[in-house]
């Protein structure tokens with residue numbers, strides 16, 4: 001079982017950090033393959049709570065080598081401050097590997113992200129403002145700056161000047177902002193070179209060799225399936241591919257090497273930022289989910305929008321990722337509801353629809369069709385096996401599994417490492 005992908009099956013914040021950390025002890029490498037510090041992964045180990053943004057959650061497991069792959073966009077200032085924050089708490093970060101092909105988020109990308117959102121006004125995406133979209137745009141436009149450019153001053157200077165030639169026109173003439181001096185950016189970037197040099201390498205070679213040697217490699221997605229730029233609720237998405245295929249391009253590993261794809265699925269649904277969300281609750285149930293579930297963004301501190309479980313989305317995630325397993329998280333948050341609505345299909349202009357519509361207009365008009373499952377009131381946070389769960393909680397899990405199209409192999413009943421019910425091993 002050498003290579004596993006672990007990814008978000010909804011709109012992010014499903015509990016990927018906790019799931020990765022849980023596996024970290026049995027895994028040799030944990031690899032981020034897309035996104036950047038727009039991610040916010042909370043990991044609770046004993047009485048310690050860690051908020052990770054750019055670093056793979058496996059960094060907290062001593063035997064595990066954390067890797068930032070070529071598909072990630074890296075803000076070097078954020079990377080260094082996250083590393084030093086962990087070092088101060090006694091975490092060994094010396095094993096980190098960073099792809100020389102990963103693209104750098106520079107101060108002008110962050111600036112463009114913020115001014116673009118301001119310019120869009122009420123049509124804004126609600127980005128995290130971390131420069132993610134503009135950095136991926138430059139990558140695709142072939143005017144990006146890569147980690148390896150830090151080590152060739154003259155190339156770095158040429159590339160920054162070329163990128164800013166155009167961007168400064170836009171900043172000054174369209175957005176009425178001050179232009180950015182290439183020299184200043186180059187100086188700042190060069191200042192990171194020595195600090196990063198020790199971990200920069202050809203990560204695709206190392207990872208492919210590791211898989212061939214039978215080592216266990218875990219690819220940890222940021223964001224989630226419905227935020228995927230190809231398969232998500234475009235344009236209300238992030239600018240990368242958090243779906244399973246992204247692990248191949250974002251780490252340089254072929255699909256034949258991937259043996260398992262685990263979708264992290266919250267027992268209800270949340271979303272941050274703008275965009276359609278059929279099961280969103282704007283009433284006291286939504287407020288209760290937010291409060292009980294602690295649904296506040298780890299990166300931006302924004303309240304997350306909350307709603308009931310949406311099986312149409314879960315089925316879609318199974319399809320576009322080829323999921324082999326689900327890890328159902330936050331079941332404990334649903335304790336105390338007399339009955340729990342679950343969206344089993346949509347109604348779109350009077351018609352029942354079982355699959356996620358590809359048309360943006362149809363999805364905007366989708367109304368949830370609910371089935372009501374009986375709730376439970378017993379505390380489930382101490383449950384260690386499936387049979388420890390109250391009958392109605394068992395039935396809720398079984399119903400979700402049936403609707404979602406892949407086995408639920410683990411269940412989260414609390415934020416801690418040990419608050420997990422493992423049904424099937426992920427490592428067989």
Ligand code: GDP
Nearest residue numbers: 013014015016017040041042330412413414415
């Ligand atoms: P990620 O972005 O997918 O890693 O998820 P976040 O860390 O942004 O949000 C998930 C939150 O739920 C974090 O605060 C976790 O500590 C917490 N969490 C994860 N699994 C569980 C669970 O099973 N039960 C409860 N109550 N909290 C959980």
Ligand code: IMO
Nearest residue numbers: 012013038039040126127128222223238272273
């Ligand atoms: P994790 O890894 C939830 C959302 C933003 C916005 C959209 C685009 O913690 O699950 P971006 O800054 O990426 O250009 O913003 O994507 N978004 C997330 N929502 N969890 C995340 O990461 C997210 N990363 C980005 O809120 O709607």
Ligand code: MG
Nearest residue numbers: 013040041298
């Ligand atoms: Mg998160």
